[in-house]
Amino acid sequence: MSFQSLNIIDPLSRAIAKEGYTKPTPIQMQAIPYLLEGKDLMGIAQTGTGKTAAFVLPILQRMAAEIKAVMPGSPRVLVLAPTRELAAQIDHSFATYGQFLRFKHTAIFGGVSQVPQVRILSRGVDILVATPGRLLDLMNQGIIKLKSVEYFVLDEMDRMLDMGFVKDMRKIVSALPQKRQSLFFSATPNRQTDEFACKLLDNAVRVDAGPQESALDRIDQSVFFVDQVNKDRLLLDLFQKSDMSRVLVFTRTKHRADKVALKLGKSNIRAAAIHGNKSQVQRTRAMQDFKSGRIRVLVATDIAARGIDVDDISHVINYDLPNEPENYVHRIGRTARAGARGVAYSFCEADERDYLHGIERFARIKIGAAEHQYHSERAKNATGAAARPPAPQRSRAILRNARPNKPGPHPIHTVRRAN
Numbered sequence: 237m238s239f240q241s242l243n244i245i246d247p248l249s250r251a252i253a254k255e256g257y258t259k260p261t262p263i264q265m266q267a268i269p270y271l272l273e274g275k276d277l278m279g280i281a282q283t284g285t286g287k288t289a290a291f292v293l294p295i296l297q298r299m300a301a302e303i304k305a306v307m308p309g310s311p312r313v314l315v316l317a318p319t320r321e322l323a324a325q326i327d328h329s330f331a332t333y334g335q336f337l338r339f340k341h342t343a344i345f346g347g348v349s350q351v352p353q354v355r356i357l358s359r360g361v362d363i364l365v366a367t368p369g370r371l372l373d374l375m376n377q378g379i380i381k382l383k384s385v386e387y388f389v390l391d392e393m394d395r396m397l398d399m400g401f402v403k404d405m406r407k408i409v410s411a412l413p414q415k416r417q418s419l420f421f422s423a424t425p426n427r428q429t430d431e432f433a434c435k436l437l438d439n440a441v442r443v444d445a446g447p448q449e450s451a452l453d454r455i456d457q458s459v460f461f462v463d464q465v466n467k468d469r470l471l472l473d474l475f476q477k478s479d480m481s482r483v484l485v486f487t488r489t490k491h492r493a494d495k496v497a498l499k500l501g502k503s504n505i506r507a508a509a510i511h512g513n514k515s516q517v518q519r520t521r522a523m524q525d526f527k528s529g530r531i532r533v534l535v536a537t538d539i540a541a542r543g544i545d546v547d548d549i550s551h552v553i554n555y556d557l558p559n560e561p562e563n564y565v566h567r568i569g570r571t572a573r574a575g576a577r578g579v580a581y582s583f584c585e586a587d588e589r590d591y592l593h594g595i596e597r598f599a600r601i602k603i604g605a606a607e608h609q610y611h612s613e614r615a616k617n618a619t620g621a622a623a624r625p626p627a628p629q630r631s632r633a634i635l636r637n638a639r640p641n642k643p644g645p646h647p648i649h650t651v652r653r654a655n
C-alpha cells in the first residue's frame with residue numbers, strides 16, 4: 237500500500253516525500269483511513285512504529301479541509317504526552333508534516349519558564365501539544381481554554397496512567413467539548429488503559445499494530461551475569477571490543493546515570509547523562525549532541541528516555557535491569573528502528589535476577605547468556621532473597637507481573653546467544 241492509496245492531500249504528500257518515506261508503516265496503514273473518516277481510535281503502538289505520523293497526518297488533513305481563524309489560548313487540537321521530550325518531538329512532527337500548510341503549533345511543558353509559552357499562546361495556536369501538569373497550570377490561570385478542541389490525542393496513555401496522571405487527565409477531559417474526535421495510543425494495553433478508553437472514546441475503532449513482536453525479533457539480545465563491582469569494567473570492555481557507534485545506556489537511578497557517564501568520559505568515550513535532575517537546556521543539548529554524533533553514548537533513566545527519537549542506535553545497554561518488565565521492551569525498542577537490526581545487552585547482578593525472570597515471563601522470551609570474562613555464577617544462580625534488591629527498591633509491578641500465567645505480548649522464542 238502506498239501513501240497515495242490513503243488519499244493524502246498534496247501538501248502532506250510533499251512533506252512525506254521530503255522526509256523520504258516511501259510507504260506507510262502498519263499503524264499508519266491501519267489508522268489513517270479511519271481517522272480521515274473522523275472515527276475515534278484506540279491504537280496499540282509503540283514509539284518507533286511511525287505512530288506520530290499516523291495521527292498527525294489525518295488531523296492536519298481534516299483541519300485543512302476546514303480552515304478557521306486562530307483564537308488566543310483556544311487550540312483546535314490538543315495532544316497530551318507524558319514527558320517534555322515526547323511533547324517536543326510531537327510538536328516537531330506537526331512542523332515537519334505540516335510544513336506546506338499554515339497551522340500554528342506549540343508545545344508546553346513544565347521545568348521551564350511559562351513566559352515564552354504564554355506569549356505564543358496569546359497570539360493563538362491551532363495545535364497545542366502539552367504535558368498534563370503545565371496544561372492544567374495554564375488552564376487554571378485562564379490562559380488556555382479547551383472549548384474549541386476538535387481533536388484530542390492521548391499519546392503513551394499507559395505511561396501517563398503509570399506516572400499517576402489519572403486525576404489530571406480526568407480534569408483535562410472534563411474541560412473538553414463533548415463533540416470531538418479522540419485518539420488514544422498505548423504501547424502495552426492493560427485493564428486500566430482499557431477502562432479509561434472505554435469511558436472516553438465514542439464507538440472507537442481499535443487498531444493493533446503489533447509492532448513489538450517484529451521489532452523484538454530484530455534485536456539480538458543477551459544477558460551478562462556480572463557482579464555490581466564489575467559492571468563498569470564490563471561496560472568499558474564492551475566498548476573496546478564491539479563496534480558500538482551510537483549507544484543508549486540505561487540505569488535505574490539518576491545518580492548512577494551521572495556516574496556511568498563520568499566513567500565513560502574518563503576513558504575518552506564521549507557520553508552525557510539525561511535524567512529528571514537535568515535542566516531542560518542540558519537535556520536538549522545532550523539530545524542534540526547524541527543525534528549529531530558529537531557524543532557516542534547517552535546514559536538515561538527510563539522516564540528521561542521516553543520520547544527519545546534517534547534513529548541508528550546501534551546498541552542499547554541495560555547497565556541496570558529495569559524494575560518494571562514493560563520498560564525492558566520500551567528500552568530495547570530504541571534500537572532496531574525503521575526496520576534496522578539492533579543489539580541489546582543487559583547486565584544482571586545477583587539481586588536483579590528476579591527482574592530478569594519478570595522480563596522473560598512478561599515478554600515471553602528467553603534471553604541467551606553471553607560468555608565474557610566478568611561472568612558471575614553467583615549472579616546467574618541467585619535465588620530467593622539474594623535474587624531481589626533490598627526491599628525499598630522493589631517495585632510492585634514486578635510482583636504483579638510475576639504471575640506465571642500472565643499473557644505476554646510475544647510468542648515464546650529463544651533469542652540468539654551473543655559471543
Ligand code: AMP
Pocket residue numbers: 256257258259260261264282283284285286287288289545547574
Ligand atoms: P514514531 O513511532 O512516531 O516515534 O516514529 C518513529 C520514526 O519513524 C520517526 O523517526 C519517523 O520519522 C519515522 N517514520 C514515520 N513514518 C515513516 C514511514 N512511513 N516510513 C519511514 N519512516 C517513518
